[in-house]
Amino acid sequence: MTLPTKPLAGVKVLELGTLIAGPFAARICAEFGADVIKVESPDGGDPLRKWRKLYEGTSLWWFVQARNKQSLTLNLKKPEAIEIVKKLVAQTDIVIENFRPGVLEKLGLSWDVLSAINPGLVMVRLSGFGQTGPYKDQPGFGAVGESMGGLRYVTGFPDRPPVRTGISIGDSIAALWAVIGALMALRHREVNGGKGQVVDVALYEAVFAMMESLIPEFDMMGFIRERTGNIMPGITPSSIHTTQDGKHIQIGANGDAIFKRFMQAIGRHDLADDPALTDNAGRDQRRDELYQVIDSWVAGQNEAQAMALLNRAEVPASRVYSVEDMFHDPQYLAREMIQHATLPDGKSFKMPGIVPKLSDTPGSTEWLGPELGAHTESILTSLDIAPELIEALKTKGVI
Numbered sequence: 001m002t003l004p005t006k007p008l009a010g011v012k013v014l015e016l017g018t019l020i021a022g023p024f025a026a027r028i029c030a031e032f033g034a035d036v037i038k039v040e041s042p043d044g045g046d047p048l049r050k051w052r053k054l055y056e057g058t059s060l061w062w063f064v065q066a067r068n069k070q071s072l073t074l075n076l077k078k079p080e081a082i083e084i085v086k087k088l089v090a091q092t093d094i095v096i097e098n099f100r101p102g103v104l105e106k107l108g109l110s111w112d113v114l115s116a117i118n119p120g121l122v123m124v125r126l127s128g129f130g131q132t133g134p135y136k137d138q139p140g141f142g143a144v145g146e147s148m149g150g151l152r153y154v155t156g157f158p159d160r161p162p163v164r165t166g167i168s169i170g171d172s173i174a175a176l177w178a179v180i181g182a183l184m185a186l187r188h189r190e191v192n193g194g195k196g197q198v199v200d201v202a203l204y205e206a207v208f209a210m211m212e213s214l215i216p217e218f219d220m221m222g223f224i225r226e227r228t229g230n231i232m233p234g235i236t237p238s239s240i241h242t243t244q245d246g247k248h249i250q251i252g253a254n255g256d257a258i259f260k261r262f263m264q265a266i267g268r269h270d271l272a273d274d275p276a277l278t279d280n281a282g283r284d285q286r287r288d289e290l291y292q293v294i295d296s297w298v299a300g301q302n303e304a305q306a307m308a309l310l311n312r313a314e315v316p317a318s319r320v321y322s323v324e325d326m327f328h329d330p331q332y333l334a335r336e337m338i339q340h341a342t343l344p345d346g347k348s349f350k351m352p353g354i355v356p357k358l359s360d361t362p363g364s365t366e367w368l369g370p371e372l373g374a375h376t377e378s379i380l381t382s383l384d385i386a387p388e389l390i391e392a393l394k395t396k397g398v399i
């Protein structure tokens, strides 16, 4: 018997979603071998196709976000399209959707309807606020989830308004929860009689789940965590420092042995041997003094000098990488984190490698995000829909 080469080979996913949260979850499944059909409106498809930088009219993000997926156009406002979705659901393991709660119900594709067609179905539902509760009907973007979930409040400097992290982190974290939930539900189905269930992921809760000790600290001590810039009060020293040549490096010397090595390496034996600084609590009490010492040492080095010394002393540290740095970095290259592919017109294309790395059944890129509706005919044919009927569906604007 030949073993499948990818861990999710044979798992069928139907994606009813747009932009980031749902599609990123389905992308992870597709990278690891699931058979992913993405339903898109015939009228332009997923708006992500036009987000950020375009190459010959298509978003470069799209090529990555939809890799290994099949594109099926369906106008879900047409009853024929709903019938096609139902046929697909009959043979689907996981539906991933990120419409506003109630949208699928209005279309006649509620959980009750879909689970009656396929009792083993796992339905992953991503939304701003969840499928229940007073806010459930509100639309929600990742930025809103990051604000409500607590991330924005603690991100930035204390004397400035909250800032964005630089990427749509709320959507992407929600996608990870979605995949975790889907895999847990599949496992449960396998060992408990084949019954599926709903995985309800709210953007704000996806972020909230990352908020460390926020809740018990407030509950027990009335402590409200505030913005602290690059430092982590209570965990010292760990921060970003500016070099003589104007670069930024992150140094994490917040370990007892690491701190000692660092101070020895920069010639501060007085601090390395100070009994009051042997543990985190002691260091944190003298936080301002230590940051001044490190700031001024880094300010006297250029980036390469500082990094060489930090590496020699085995102090966890990194330059703050731009994308350009990634392209030349030996660690990125050794672990194939920058992959090469070819765009439809033959142009060379670099994209992120696949995370995580599985030793025996790794993920891979089979093809880049497809053209709108590239797989419509083959999928409909596989559902035994005759060619004349497919033509008729086209004429009626269903596909």
Ligand SMILES: CC(C)(COP(=O)(O)OP(=O)(O)OC[C@H]1O[C@@H](n2cnc3c(N)ncnc32)[C@H](O)[C@@H]1OP(=O)(O)O)[C@@H](O)C(=O)NCCC(=O)NCCSC(=O)C(=O)O
Pocket (backbone or CB within 6 Å): 018, 019, 020, 021, 022, 039, 040, 041, 042, 074, 075, 076, 077, 098, 099, 100, 101, 103, 106, 107, 126, 127, 128, 138, 139, 140, 141, 142, 143, 168, 171, 203
């Ligand atoms: C992303 C949204 C805010 C977008 O809000 P809206 O533009 O109001 O969209 P809705 O989902 O409410 O509804 C979309 C409408 O399109 C219709 N619709 C959808 N797909 C189709 C197809 N294939 N064919 C025809 N019609 C379609 C659907 O029936 C709805 O019709 P009507 O019912 O007739 O209106 C919302 O979808 C949402 O809250 N989603 C859950 C949270 C989420 O995933 N957000 C992350 C997005 S990315 C992000 O946050 C970020 O980048 O940052």
